[in-house]
Structure formats: structure tokens, C-alpha cells
Amino acid sequence: ADDAKAIDEMMRVCKPGGHIALTVPAYMFLWGPHDLVNHHYRRYTLKQLTSLIQPYQGTIIYKTYFNSILFIPIAVFRMAVHWMEKISGTKANKEQSDHAILGTNGFFNGLLAGIFKIDYYLLKWGVRFPSGVSIMVFFQKQKLG
Numbered sequence: 334a335d336d337a338k339a340i341d342e343m344m345r346v347c348k349p350g351g352h353i354a355l356t357v358p359a360y361m362f363l364w365g366p367h368d369l370v371n372h373h374y375r376r377y378t379l380k381q382l383t384s385l386i387q388p389y390q391g392t393i394i395y396k397t398y399f400n401s402i403l404f405i406p407i408a409v410f411r412m413a414v415h416w417m418e419k420i421s422g423t424k425a426n427k428e429q430s431d432h433a434i435l436g437t438n439g440f441f442n443g444l445l446a447g448i449f450k451i452d453y454y455l456l457k458w459g460v461r462f463p464s465g466v467s468i469m470v471f472f473q474k475q476k477l478g
Contacts, residue, residue, distance in 0.1 A: 334374050336374070336375070336385060337385060340385050340386060340389075344389050344474065347474045348474070349474055349475065349476050349477040350473065350474060350475075350476035350477075351473070351474050352394075352471060352472065352473050352474070353471070353472045353474065354469070354470075354471050355382065355386075355468075355469065355470045355471075355472070356467055356468065356469045357376070357377050357382060357467065357468050358371075358373050358376040358377070358466065358467055358468075359376055359377060359378065359379075359398055359464070359465055359466055359467055359468045360376050360377075360378065360408075360464075360466075361375065361376045362408075362411075362412075363376060363407065363408060363411050363466065364376055364411075365411050365414060365415075377468060378468075379396060379397075379398060379468050379470075382396075382468055382470055383396060383470060386470065386472050389472070389474070390474065390475035391472055391473050391474040391475045392472070392473050392475075393470060393471070393472050394471050394472065394473050395469070395470065395471040396461075396468070396469070396470045396471070397456065397461040397462055397465075397468070397469060398462040398463065398464050398465030398466075398467065398468055399452060399453075399456060399462060399465045399466075399467050399468070399469055400449065400452060400465045400466035400467045401452055401462035401464060401465035401466075402448050402449075402451055402452045403445065403448055403449065403452070403466060404464055404465050404466055407466050452465075
């Protein structure tokens, strides 16, 4: 719940010269039941996340949004759910993730996993995405001396 305290603790236990890897969900407008199921407290922008790390001695060595190819379909899905809730006046099941809503169709899940792999390979080749469903940041703590 206290993200600043969590970062403090990561910095405390990280040895000098060590690395901290952070992945968080992006954009509060994407908030939904999936976040509750995954015990998220909030969603971030890249600027918000990096501002939490900025006060510490060290260097952000890598930062990007990811899960970017699926960003538009996921955003449309989440906004459609919000819109349907407003029209119907009822809330979706708060204990249900997007995966449960979409079902366990093997073909559909395989298709989404394949699209996510494309995202992974593009990141590996040096692509940095301007937006996405998630954010990753790698920080190297300053070495002693």
C-alpha cells in the first residue's frame, strides 16, 4: 500500500552496485477487477514510477512500458466494461480477473501469448514503447567508493 516505503526497503536490502527490477501496472484509467485479483494498489505512469526512484543514489539503466501491442485492445476492453457498468448500474464481479472473464479458450490464450512474445522480442532488440499496459524499470544502486 505504501509504495515509497516499499522502494525504501528495496534500496535498503540491495547491495551497493546491485540492481533492482520493478514491474508495475500502467495507467489508472485501466483500473479494473483484474487489478484487485492481483492485489494492486494503483497503476502508474513511467514518470510517476521513476520519480519514486529518483531520490536514491544510483542510475536508472532501463525503463520502458511493455505489453504494448495489446495496449489498445486491453484499453478498449477495460473502458467497455466501465461503460457497461455505468449503463447497467451494476459493478462487475470484483473477484474476477480479465482471464476469467475471457474464459480459458486455448486458441485465444495462445494467440494472446504469441502477441505478447512479439512485444518481448521487440524489447530485446532495443525498442522502447511510449505506452503499454505495464512498466518496467531497472535501477542500479550506486557502488561504494
